[in-house]
Amino acid sequence: GQQVMQIPQYQHVQEGEDFTTYCNSSTTLSNIQWYKQRPGGHPVFLIQLVKSGEVKKQKRLTFQFGEAKKNSSLHITATQTTDVGTYFCAAPFTTSGTYKYIFGTGTRLKVLA
């Protein structure tokens, strides 16, 4: 079926360490989105990547889209306790001409102070 695989499932880091989560698809994607969900909260849209090899930055967050548009990564530099949460990637799949996003299983990040 249409799947987006995300690794790792969990990551514990010391505050100040870096963190990376990866998202992989077996098919070429037209774009990919990233979301953050704080504990007890709802997913919040972070960014969308569209172009092959695209790199976008949001402060300490760096998002990359692979050259083949089959994988993506989110890297956080010098994590802070405010980075705690689950990070999801989401990729669009088309059925009968309708575009809908399938979410990865997420990476849960814990930051130890």
Next chain:
Amino acid sequence: NAGVTQTPKFRVLKTGQSMTLLCAQDMNHEYMYWYRQDPGMGLRLIHYSVGEGTTAKGEVPDGYNVSRLKKQNFLLGLESAAPSQTSVYFCASSTRRTGGSYGYTFGSGTRLTVV
């Protein structure tokens, strides 16, 4: 703007009972979605709608029905609740544009327990 509003926030049902989850958005979005979130399973699409009066099945539609009689509202119904439907339910909406740079806007969720 309120964005996407879900009611109720919490609910406990007995097996076999029915209920309707309400989702309302005030952003004039064409697309609306219902997801369920279970530990280790991420977000799974139940049903979605591409406009008023239309609905379609997602990844896990069995046991649920939906209706979109008005553009701003998307209702999720459970006709005969089962313990397997214990989950957190999220409604989301998005603009008609595919691949838009705004992503999905999610509601705050409904935590449903079926006993």
